[in-house]
Amino acid sequence: MYPLNLKDMPTTASSMFSAYASFAAFIMLVKSMADQLMSLIPPQLRSYLYSILLHFYTPHSSDLTLIVDEKCGYMINQVYESAEVYLKTKISPLNERLRVSRTPGQKTLSINIDRDEEIMDTFNDITLKWCYVCTEAEKSGDKEKRKFELTVQKKHKTEVTDSYLPYVLARADALRQEEKVLKLTSENSDNSIDLEHPSTFDTLAIAPEIKKMIIEDLDRFLRRKEFYKKVGKAWKRGYLLYGPPGTGKSSLIAAMANYLQFDIYDVELSSVYSNSDLRSIMLSTSNRSILVIEDIDCTVEAQNREDKRSEQSDTNFTLSGLLNFIDGMWSSCADGRIIVFTTNHKDKLDPALLRPGRMDVHIHMSYCTVSGFRILASNYLDIHESNPHRLCGEIEGLIERIEVTPAEIAEELMKSDDADVALEGLVNFLKRKEVEVASNSTRDEGTKKAEIEATN
Secondary structure, X not given: OOOXXXXXXXXXXXXXXXXXXXXXXXXXXXXXHHHHHHHOOOHHHHHHHHHHHHHHHOOOOOEEEEEEEOEEOOEEOHHHHHHHHHHHHHOOOOOOOEEEEOOOOOOOOEEEEOOOXXXXXXXXXXXXXXXXXXXXXXXXXXXXXXXXXXXXXXXXXXXXXXXXXXXXXXXXXXXXXXXXXXXXXXOOOOOEEEOXXXXXXXXXXXXXXXXXXXXXXXXXXXXXXXXXXXXXXXXXXXXXXXXXXXXXXXXXXXXHHHHHOOEEEXXXXXXXXXXHHHHHHHHOOOOOEEEEEOOHHHHOOOOOOOOOOOOOOOOOOOHHHHHHHHHXXXXXXXXXXXXXXXXXXXXXXXXXXXXXXXXXXXXXXXXXXXXXXXXXXXXXXXXXOOOOOOOHHHHHHHHHHOOOOHHHHHHHHOOOOOXXXXXXXXHHHHHHHHHXXXXXXXXXXXXXXXXXXXXX
């Protein structure tokens, strides 16, 4: 070890202090020159230079986050829907917060991840992290925004977008088909309920020839997707169900949904206040679904297309706005859509609604026929045509003479499990109805006669 020379210490400290002072002065000079130089640079260019320096000196992450929003503008994001279905199968014991539910029609519990919960997945040795994120509404009345965030290393971006996400979409489709549960959705609610309506074409009390026609039309529509594309038409079909209340219009819609395995969207035009509201509703529906607009004669107030006062903007709901979504440019926003309109009074509808391309198939839901009664007797009392009840002939004769709805007959058949009691009650009901009809007819004739005499 060398001996410490104490004599050199003052000299060394003095030199160090002198060097530090010189360096500090140099730094101050450079800073002053830099400030003067920067003052000569325009603010926009100065901000750009700062951003470049920040980019070079900020450490960069090797991860990439893909945002999967619930909706793309007005339309449903199919990637979001598929991720929601797919991630149910990836829930693990590591997850700490789960949402559990079961509707009356479900056989098993439905388990979903809660907000901010993460799920890990692997695909071709790639590790992926999903996170469910909900953002509170900014304004009162707004809906919360929901999304998934998918995080993966940047080097795997191409494989994730080209292979992994298509796999998620395909797997979700397969899962839906394995446990298909039809949904009924209203435009007034974000949520949907399971469609548990038991109506089928076998149980519908309508004429066999009408039933056969509808089934054949639906089958033809389903298999002609490429044909519609070839001829340049949107893949959609419009139905008008018209007739008095109680003739089975809603049951027919449910039977169509069960036959096609299509979800139902119930649209109440009375709650639609503008064309933009209608646009939002239409675009939120999914492919292969049935859009139902009931009692259109009562809910469409803008029947007169000649009234231009209310058609100047999207601030009002107009008939022209409805027509645009039925067969205009916006009609192609979903594939495989069936639009069903119902009305009790077909004669009140604007002729523009009735033409092909809007309401392609017009189905008259008539009063109960003999064949309809036989179906109802089979459904409710297990009475078949091959072995009819002794009262069936009398009932069929009464049905041929008077107007009675399937709903009225069904109500009478439900009053007793005993076929004798139920059918006797139905006979009495039909006879009373026949007397009432005859009495009303006589009264109307008397009124008309009195009016004619008063005029004379």
